[in-house]
Amino acid sequence: MTKQQTTAIAGLLLLAMLLTVLIGVFDARRGVIATEGNDLRSGQSAWVIATIDELMRARSAFEPGTKVFVGLDGDVRAVVVLSGQWTDVPLHDGHKLTGRPGEALAGADVAVRGDDIAVDGKPYNLVGRLGVRADSLLSDDVVLADPAQFSASPQRLLLDGPSSAHHYSAEFPGRGVEIIDDGTNRRTNVDAVSPVLVALGALVIMLITVVAGLQAGRWELRAAAVRFTTGIRPLTTLRSAAARVAVIGTAACTTALTGAAVVRQTTILDLDVTTAVVAVGTVVLAVSVASFLQGTRRWNC
Amino acid sequence: MELLNDLRSNWMIIVAKIVLLVLLTLCWYNVASFTQSTSQAVAQGLSADADADLYAVVDDLGPDAFEAIRRDQHALDDVASFVDRIDDEPGFDFISSYDQPVTVQDFCGDDRFDVGYGTEYTLNGKYQDESGRTVQDIKSIQLNETAYEFAGLSVQDGVPIEWNAVDWGSGRIPVLLGNEYRGVYELGERLTGAVILQEQELEVVGFLEPNSAMYFRGEANHYLDDTAIVPYPPTLAGLDRAALDRLDPELFGRLVFQVLNADLAVDHSLDFGDVVARLDAIGDNTGFRSYTLLGVPTYLVQLSLVRRLIQDNLVLVTALLVVLTAGVGIITAFLHRLLHHRRAPVARVHHLLGRSPDATNRLFRASRLTEYTAALGLFLASSALLPNDSAMARLGAGTALLLWCVADGVLGRRAVRIELTTQRRRGTPR
Numbered sequence: 019m020t021k022q023q024t025t026a027i028a029g030l031l032l033l034a035m036l037l038t039v040l041i042g043v044f045d046a047r048r049g050v051i052a053t054e055g056n057d058l059r060s061g062q063s064a065w066v067i068a069t070i071d072e073l074m075r076a077r078s079a080f081e082p083g084t085k086v087f088v089g090l091d092g093d094v095r096a097v098v099v100l101s102g103q104w105t106d107v108p109l110h111d112g113h114k115l116t117g118r119p120g121e122a123l124a125g126a127d128v129a130v131r132g133d134d135i136a137v138d139g140k141p142y143n144l145v146g147r148l149g150v151r152a153d154s155l156l157s158d159d160v161v162l163a164d165p166a167q168f169s170a171s172p173q174r175l176l177l178d179g180p181s182s183a184h185h186y187s188a189e190f191p192g193r194g195v196e197i198i199d200d201g202t203n204r205r206t207n208v209d210a211v212s213p214v215l216v217a218l219g220a221l222v223i224m225l226i227t228v229v230a231g232l233q234a235g236r237w238e239l240r241a242a243a244v245r246f247t248t249g250i251r252p253l254t255t256l257r258s259a260a261a262r263v264a265v266i267g268t269a270a271c272t273t274a275l276t277g278a279a280v281v282r283q284t285t286i287l288d289l290d291v292t293t294a295v296v297a298v299g300t301v302v303l304a305v306s307v308a309s310f311l312q313g314t315r316r317w318n319c
Numbered sequence: 320m321e322l323l324n325d326l327r328s329n330w331m332i333i334v335a336k337i338v339l340l341v342l343l344t345l346c347w348y349n350v351a352s353f354t355q356s357t358s359q360a361v362a363q364g365l366s367a368d369a370d371a372d373l374y375a376v377v378d379d380l381g382p383d384a385f386e387a388i389r390r391d392q393h394a395l396d397d398v399a400s401f402v403d404r405i406d407d408e409p410g411f412d413f414i415s416s417y418d419q420p421v422t423v424q425d426f427c428g429d430d431r432f433d434v435g436y437g438t439e440y441t442l443n444g445k446y447q448d449e450s451g452r453t454v455q456d457i458k459s460i461q462l463n464e465t466a467y468e469f470a471g472l473s474v475q476d477g478v479p480i481e482w483n484a485v486d487w488g489s490g491r492i493p494v495l496l497g498n499e500y501r502g503v504y505e506l507g508e509r510l511t512g513a514v515i516l517q518e519q520e521l522e523v524v525g526f527l528e529p530n531s532a533m534y535f536r537g538e539a540n541h542y543l544d545d546t547a548i549v550p551y552p553p554t555l556a557g558l559d560r561a562a563l564d565r566l567d568p569e570l571f572g573r574l575v576f577q578v579l580n581a582d583l584a585v586d587h588s589l590d591f592g593d594v595v596a597r598l599d600a601i602g603d604n605t606g607f608r609s610y611t612l613l614g615v616p617t618y619l620v621q622l623s624l625v626r627r628l629i630q631d632n633l634v635l636v637t638a639l640l641v642v643l644t645a646g647v648g649i650i651t652a653f654l655h656r657l658l659h660h661r662r663a664p665v666a667r668v669h670h671l672l673g674r675s676p677d678a679t680n681r682l683f684r685a686s687r688l689t690e691y692t693a694a695l696g697l698f699l700a701s702s703a704l705l706p707n708d709s710a711m712a713r714l715g716a717g718t719a720l721l722l723w724c725v726a727d728g729v730l731g732r733r734a735v736r737i738e739l740t741t742q743r744r745r746g747t748p749r
Contacts (some may be wrong), residue, residue, distance in 0.1 A: 026653075030650070030653070033646055033649060033650070036642070036646075037642060037643070037646050040638075040639065040642050041639065044635055044636075044638075044639045047635055048632065048635060051628055051631050051632055051635075054628060055540075055625065055628045065437055150628075150631070153620070153624070154624060155539075155621065155624045155625070155628070194430075194442065196430075196436045196437040196442065197437070198437040199542075200437075200540050200541070200542050201540065202539075202540055202625050202628050202629065203632075204530050204532075204540070204542065205360035205363070205365075205530060205532060205540070205625075205629060206353065206356040206357050206359075206360045206629055206632070207352060207353060207356040207706075207707045208353060208356075208629075208632045208636070210705075210706045210707045211349045211350070211352065211353040211636065211707060212636070214345070214349050214705060214706075214707075215346060215349055215350070215636065215639060215640075215643075218342050218345055218346050218349075218643070219346075219639065219643055221338075221342055222339065222342055222343070222643060222646060222647060222650075225335060225338065225339055225342075225650070226646065226650050229335060229650060229653070229654070
């Protein structure tokens with residue numbers, strides 16, 4: 019490849035990476051906005067009557083991100099994460115719950131003492147402030163990570179997570195489930211539009227990657243044809259060509275991951291684009307090698 | 320013939336261009352439909368009209384005083400005229416709504432509509448009342464015309480409530496049902512149910528728009544899809560008391576106090592003192608002074624926060640669209656150049672044969688038209704498959720697609736013309 023061609027491929031890859039990070043930011047931000055407008059619920063939410071012990075025993079039946087809330091006094095509630103991590107928490111300061119009992123999240127208008135918050139005389143370690151901004155729909159809310167706040171007898175619990183009501187009905191057949199959906203997002207069609215936009219964005223990224231890979235393979239092919247006539251084996255040429263594409267790809271991936279790390283540091287977004295970035299890098303390498311091999315078959319019989 | 324040659328040798332680039340363009344247009348379509356739904360959401364109860372200060376009017380009668388006043392017809396008349404006077408006061412919007420469940424006999428719906436479903440109340444389901452009839456307590460909001468207008472509610476099917484014709488004394492009240500009631504009850508069907516403990520015949524006159532919401536008791540997003548809307552009578556003082564008393568002598572008292580406990584939306588130009596002064600004047604005129612006025616500061620805050628969340632989403636979606644458009648623009652330009660380079664040799668041969676640049680351009684017209692028609696057809700077909708259907712958005716995105724195609728065609732023609740007519744510079748190797 020000439021310098022110009024290398025620049026063109028690098029430019030295309032960087033564009034794909036930029037789009038990947040932006041779609042990642044979009045998705046994470048949309049998630050926290052939805053959760054704030056949804057009073058901390060995401061996914062499918064349902065009121066159920068159960069004990070926390072029953073749900074903990076059946077925790078393997080639920081998908082990652084499923085959690086149970088119990089309403090305590092006023093705007094205070096306790097949470098237990100049944101499976102995986104609670105990721106899309108809208109926070110403007112601090113970090114999300116790590117899973118250790120005794121942690122708490124509180125809105126900006128809740129009075130705290132330093133890093134501690136007392137609820138019914140019991141101290142909790144405040145790890146994050148709720149709300150995308152300080153003045154938010156959650157500014158008076160408190161969330162406690164404390165299984166001891168749940169009663170041992172059956173009580174009304176809010177189950178929330180991907181297909182949570184469905185899994186609950188499968189696990190506890192015959193029990194009542196009251197599915198609820200009253201978030202801000204329901205006012206608009208954002209929940210229908212966003213996944214489509216993300217999917218279309220991912221398709222555009224894939225197309226850009228495939229075009230970049232095909233083009234890189236084709237450009238490498240010209241030099242390879244000349245090298246073939248001088249007696250160099252196509253596989254040797256392929257190795258050096260693949261190495262060149264791999265270097266460009268790695269550089270683009272590193273840039274994207276650095277960008278994502280900067281975004282994670284400057285905002286409190288749970289941005290994880292590593293898989294997507296690595297996938298883009300792998301696809302470009304695979305497509306360029308495939309296109310190169312396909313091309314060599316014309317003269318390398 | 321050239322069409323087939325062109326498609327055969329350049330099909331990959333053409334298909335890539337079509338797919339990219341269709342994807343981009345689908346993004347435009349989605350964002351357009353989202354923008355439309357955002358403006359509808361803002362119009363429904365979040366508009367600038369709803370930017371008023373909200374106060375709660377509540378009676379401050381103790382249990383004994385309350386019982387006494389309910390038995391005293393004159394005192395009840397005072398309360399009724401107090402309510403009617405506030406309602407008529409310029410600058411005041413008297414928003415009266417209450418969520419007393421309606422007990423419906425032989426209810427056709429399932430537990431979704433039960434007053435306990437998804438709320439803090441317990442879910443009772445269907446049960447036998449004292450007379451042995453099967454009844455169910457269903458979610459209901461009783462409201463007046465101002466509350467209905469203030470929430471920006473509207474009917475999708477059927478007719479809006481004729482507020483002036485609402486007559487509780489007749490034993491038949493028109494009701495609107497939430498969107499989830501479709502298929503459970505039909506327009507014109509009649510339910511027998513107890514509203515404020517009084518049995519009435521409820522005639523379904525309309526269904527609300529899907530996802531209708533109103534501000535209710537500190538909650539900005541109180542959805543009404545599973546709720547029956549029961550209208551209050553237009554005035555209290557003008558009610559046919561004799562007819563009402565025939566139904567139940569205590570009904571008027573219950574109704575008056577339920578309507579009285581309401582919210583008052585007041586223009587920003589009036590401060591708390593002005594509102595108190597005006598209410599005191601009305602109280603002096605009508606003889607009812609046992610009320611308290613409470614500010615509802617959370618209302619405006621919640622309203623603006625909900626609106627801001629919706630706008631946050633809009634900003635995000637638009638930003639993503641701009642980046643996607645730029646990305647697709649760059650990659651299409653790249654494909655465009657590639658396609659041009661592959662077509663250039665054909666064009667040059669035609670030029671050598673003495674054809675004019677226009678005639679040469681006509682060679683590729685068919686394949687360009689095929690490309691654009693395929694893009695438009697694919698867009699129309701795939702947008703119909705998406706969950707959000709909007710004719711306006713389809714029209715807008717389709718027009719943008721056509722403009723993009725026109726620009727693409729003009730640039731393609733221009734590139735061929737430049738390729739053929741540019742003089743070769745002497746001494747520059749080609």
